[in-house]
Amino acid sequence: MLVSAKEMLTKARAGKYAVGQFNINNLEWTKSILLTAQELNSPVILGVSEGAGKYMCGFKTVTEMVKAMVDELKITVPVALHLDHGTYEGAKKCIEAGFSSIMFDGSHYPIEENIEKTKELVATCNELGLSLEAEVGSIGGEEDGVVGMGECADPDECKMIADLGVTMLAAGIGNIHGKYPENWPGLRFDVLAAIKEKVGDMPLVLHGGTGIPADMIKEAISLGVAKINVNTECQIAFAEATRKYIEAGKDLQGKGFDPRKLLAPGAEAIKATVKEKMELFGSVNKA
Numbered sequence: 590m591l592v593s594a595k596e597m598l599t600k601a602r603a604g605k606y607a608v609g610q611f612n613i614n615n616l617e618w619t620k621s622i623l624l625t626a627q628e629l630n631s632p633v634i635l636g637v638s639e640g641a642g643k644y645m646c647g648f649k650t651v652t653e654m655v656k657a658m659v660d661e662l663k664i665t666v667p668v669a670l671h672l673d674h675g676t677y678e679g680a681k682k683c684i685e686a687g688f689s690s691i692m693f694d695g696s697h698y699p700i701e702e703n704i705e706k707t708k709e710l711v712a713t714c715n716e717l718g719l720s721l722e723a724e725v726g727s728i729g730g731e732e733d734g735v736v737g738m739g740e741c742a743d744p745d746e747c748k749m750i751a752d753l754g755v756t757m758l759a760a761g762i763g764n765i766h767g768k769y770p771e772n773w774p775g776l777r778f779d780v781l782a783a784i785k786e787k788v789g790d791m792p793l794v795l796h797g798g799t800g801i802p803a804d805m806i807k808e809a810i811s812l813g814v815a816k817i818n819v820n821t822e823c824q825i826a827f828a829e830a831t832r833k834y835i836e837a838g839k840d841l842q843g844k845g846f847d848p849r850k851l852l853a854p855g856a857e858a859i860k861a862t863v864k865e866k867m868e869l870f871g872s873v874n875k876a
C-alpha cells in the first residue's frame with residue numbers, strides 16, 4: 590500500500606532527521622530503492638518527474654508497477670509515490686492515476702498565480718488524503734527540461750504558500766539540480782533560517798541533494814528540512830557501475846549480455862547510494 594508523505598514528514602521534522610526522495614526511472618531503480626528502504630527499516634519517497642513518467646509509459650503504469658512491487662517484495666516500510674516538479678495538469682493526472690503524494694511546482698508563476706493554483710490542489714489533495722508539496726523560489730540547474738534560475742525564496746512568500754495548508758514546502762536556498770559547480774558558494778542558511786522562522790513546523794524540502802556535503806545536510810536538517818531529494822547521484826552510480834562491467838568485457842563472457850546480469854552492478858550501486866543517503870539523513874530505523 591502507498592501512503593501519503595504527511596505522517597513520515599511530521600515525524601521526521603519532530604525527530605530532526607530527513608526522509609529521502611529518490612527518483613525512479615525504471616523497474617530496476619524502483620526495486621533497488623524499495624529493497625534498501627526495507628533493509629534499513631526506513632520510510633521512503635519515490636519521486637517521479639513528468640519526463641520519467643512519460644518514459645515509463647505514463648503515470649498509471651508507474652502506479653501499478655510500484656503498488657505491485659511493494660506487494661510482491663513484501664515491503665512494509667512506509668512508501669509514498671510522489672510526483673516531482675509537477676505542472677498543474679501533471680498533478681491532476683497523477684491524482685487520477687493513484688499517486689499518494691504530489692508536488693505542484695508553481696515557482697515560475699507570479700506568486701498570486703502560484704497561490705491560486707496551489708490552493709486549488711490543497712483542497713483536492715486534502716479531500717483524497719494525499720500530501721502536497723509546493724515550491725517557492727526556483728531550484729537552480731536543469732532537470733528533465735525544467736530549467737530553474739536558482740533564485741532564493743522570499744520568506745514572506747513561503748509563509749503565504751505554507752498558510753494554504755500544503756504538507757511540505759520546497760524553497761530555493763541556492764540549491765541546484767545535478768552536479769554542483771566547483772565555485773558553488775553553498776546553501777544559504779541565512780535564508781533557510783528566515784524561512785523556518787516564518788513557517789514554523791512546516792517540513793521543508795531540500796531539492797538537489799546530489800553532492801551536498803554532509804555537514805551542510807546536517808545543518809539544513811537542523812533548520813527544518815525534513816525531505817531531501819536525490820536523483821543525479823543514483824544515475825551517476827548506476828552509469829559508473831555499468832561502464833565498469835562493460836569495460837571489463839563482462840558482457841562478452843558467457844551470458845554476460847543477459848540484461849539481468851548486465852544491469853545488476855548498476856542496481857547494486859543504486860542500493861549503495863540510497864543506503865549512504867538514508868544513513869546520512871538519519872531515517873534508518875524510523876519506519
Ligand code: 13P
Binds near residue numbers: 636674767768818
Ligand atoms: P539531484 O538530481 O541534484 O539529486 O536533485 C534531485 C531533485 O531535486 C529532484 O527534484
